[in-house]
Amino acid sequence: xxxxxxxxxxxxxxxxxxxxxxxxxxxxxxxxxxxxxxxxxxxxxxxxxxxxxxxxxxxxxxxxxxxxxxxxxxxxxxxxxxxxxxxxxxxxxxxxxxxxxxxxxxxxxxxxxxxxxxxxxxxxxxxxxxxxxxxxxxxxxxxxxxxxxxxxxxxxxxxxxxxxxxxxxxxxxxxxxxxxxxxxxxxxxxxxxxxxxxxxxxxxx
Numbered sequence: 001x002x003x004x005x006x007x008x009x010x011x012x013x014x015x016x017x018x019x020x021x022x023x024x025x026x027x028x029x030x031x032x033x034x035x036x037x038x039x040x041x042x043x044x045x046x047x048x049x050x051x052x053x054x055x056x057x058x059x060x061x062x063x064x065x066x067x068x069x070x071x072x073x074x075x076x077x078x079x080x081x082x083x084x085x086x087x088x089x090x091x092x093x094x095x096x097x098x099x100x101x102x103x104x105x106x107x108x109x110x111x112x113x114x115x116x117x118x119x120x121x122x123x124x125x126x127x128x129x130x131x132x133x134x135x136x137x138x139x140x141x142x143x144x145x146x147x148x149x150x151x152x153x154x155x156x157x158x159x160x161x162x163x164x165x166x167x168x169x170x171x172x173x174x175x176x177x178x179x180x181x182x183x184x185x186x187x188x189x190x191x192x193x194x195x196x197x198x199x200x201x202x203x204x205x
Contacts, residue, residue, distance in 0.1 A: 001189075011031075024194065024197045027197065043135075048061050048064060050130070134151055150183070158172070
């Protein structure tokens, strides 16, 4: 997917692949692809936000950015006390530093991940402490713009998927994966619509 591109083609395809998607697409309205501008910062922010509410994650991330440039070199130069002072736990401090170290010493080269297929990107990212498959899948969607990614462990997707499948409960990983087979090769666009439906669509009810 290209940054700034409308998802109109994907929306039309999803209507045909799964007519149940029409209600979500109509309620949400047009969506546009937005990709992260700074790939390293996107990964660091993903680690910071793990297991936090959106509001709490945003607050801590703004404090973290206030320390200085979000670069591997800057982070490796911070004292642990500085990072803890903005709200990072001890574990997340270690994880962010491990990410910085992997990038700084070349074990993780974010400039070449575009050349890797999705599973190879996931393998490379999950070598960093604190980055699991979910975080890697978010990176594929929101930083690399990969078109066919479905994070079946995402609770928001499972909640919206449960509405779409008329389950009256969140979908299981298996149920979401099975439904996602109908959405190929547009599962990233389907994910964006499902997430959006939680805030501006029928799945919010």
